[in-house]
Amino acid sequence: MKNEQRREETRGAILDAAALCFAEKGYAETGVAEICDRAGVSKGAFYYHFESKQKVFLALLESWLADLQEMLAHFAGGTVNVPESLLKMSHLMQGAFQADQSKTGLFLELWAQASRDETVRKASIATYQRYQKIFTGLIKRGIREGSLAPVDPVSAAQVLLSLASGLFLQSLIDPRRDWGKVTADSMQILLDGLIRR
Amino acid sequence: MKNEQRREETRGAILDAAALCFAEKGYAETGVAEICDRAGVSKGAFYYHFESKQKVFLALLESWLADLQEMLAHFAGGTVNVPESLLKMSHLMQGAFQADQSKTGLFLELWAQASRDETVRKASIATYQRYQKIFTGLIKRGIREGSLAPVDPVSAAQVLLSLASGLFLQSLIDPRRDWGKVTADSMQILLDGLIRR
DNA sequence: CTCTAAAAACCGACCGGTCGTTATGTATTT
DNA sequence: AAATACATAACGACCGGTCGGTTTTTAGAG
Incomplete structure (x- = not known):
């Protein structure tokens, strides 16, 4: 042993x-x-x-994506009401990202490789769709429990994912800003909507 | 000559x-x-x-970012009401991206280099802040003219930018989807808000 | 318009160095 | 002694960049 x-x-x-x-x-x-x-x-x-440098990269990626998915699923499965759950998630995601610098930088490499390499791309799309499903389920729950407006759950999940990706992307090149606050503000605006009523 | x-x-x-x-x-x-x-x-x-490969990359980037800014400023300066202007922008951005494949792929390279190279990063941040200013101005106008809720313009602009970046990021690895429709739906949800009232 | 010499634009072989990978040998564990 | 785990050195391909030489353009003089 x-x-x-x-x-x-x-x-x-x-x-x-x-x-x-x-x-x-x-x-x-x-x-x-x-x-x-x-x-x-x-x-x-x-x-x-x-057996190669590529294989190391892929192994790294796989574990990272699995961790992320586990984290998402954990928070999405909470029992508090959905809007608050979303706000909490935005906070915690930011914390998790900032904590482990070594993983965040991989994000860009993932995309760069995924946009070109066939294998990586397919794996990435599959992973992304799993994330999307998690968000979709969360939003459906919110609509069912009456805390969310009756929007299209798939589109709404798409917005959440895109917003998260975009915020994360910017945090990579401008780490000095307080992305925790920015993320929370963004989520609040998304929840409230932009149009005056 | x-x-x-x-x-x-x-x-x-x-x-x-x-x-x-x-x-x-x-x-x-x-x-x-x-x-x-x-x-x-x-x-x-x-x-x-x-004088070097890097310089070619930088030259390319500069012209691309300038084009993008010009496009944004053009649509932000329109005279129609702001929510509709935003919806139009989302449509047209998608069209512009899909049209010129050679430029879209540069987007990732920009970020990858910006997250590491000092020169590229500073230039990118500056450009991004210009975009943010454009959006901020647009939202201020919307609030002034009463079509938008009295949100924090800076945060709202941040959301728009992040959403756009995130959508674009995903479109790179999953080009088959109808990103025009996705973008429009996303913008609509952002305008309406998620919370039931 | 012609001739010419300098300047600008271009060619392609070549260099120094790096990189991923492998072949071979050695130590440690079973 | 067989298998596993690791070290070292070297290979061969490649790559960014350079350099001496060649062609094309320009400008000025006759």
Whole structure:
């Protein structure tokens, strides 16, 4: 049982180091040697555990998307009323993003690769649709319980996802702003609507 | 006057080819040789007109952002009432994006570079703030003319920008969907608000 | 208009270096 | 001793950028 532990340790070190590098410098600009240095491992170990640089990226991505989905599902399943649940989610998402810098930078790399690579794209679309389903369910619940207006749940979920993506995108290039507040304000405006009545 | 025309032609050919390559394969994955091939020019010509690959990218970006700003300002300056103006803008933006595939792919590259490169980031933030000002002004007008609720104009502009960015982001990896309709629906929901009253 | 010399535009072979990957050997665990 | 885990060095492809030389254009003089 000593080998298994050793194996997991080095694999973990490589994945962690790769996540940091990819987030900081991007996929293409990150060399395998750099990852190995950071992980305190040799290239031999790297290619013993992973068959290519791409595979490391994909492994990283998979776990990240799974984490995100779990987080979303957790908050969407809460029992408080839906508008408040949405406001809470916006707060907590921001916190989660800001907390783990190494993961956020991967977001861009995901999109860049997804928009070109067929495999990555299909996986990304599938994941995105799962997120959309989660939001759609949440909104349906809100309509059912009467806290939300009878909008089209799919479109509304689309808006939520887009808003989140857009805010997140901007937070990447302008980290100094208080995105927690911006996100909360945005969500409030979305809930209230723009048109005067 | 013959040299000047020649100069502009080759410069244009290089820029066009570079735009296509960057959009298709990404900045890092595109070689200078490839750009030259596509432009029907030699490397000598390339480095005669541009001092580096980066400079070509920046030149491309600058013109693209300028075009976008001009488009935004044009529609924001219209005289129709603001909610309708917003709906029209959402339609037309989608059309413009879908029309010129070579430019849309640059969007991701812009962000990827902006999130890391200091120069690109500062330029991007500045541009984004100009967009934000345009939207802010538009919303202020809407509030003044009574068609919009008295929201915080800055936050509202933020929502519009984020929504647009998010929608655009998704359209890159899932081009088959009818993003014109999605955008219009999203805008409608944003205008109406989610909360039941 | 012609000739000419400089300037501008362009070509393509080449360089130094980097990168992902592999082949081979060694230590550790089973 | 067999298998697993890792280290080291080297390979070969590639890439951004350079450089010496060639063609085309421009400008001025005759």
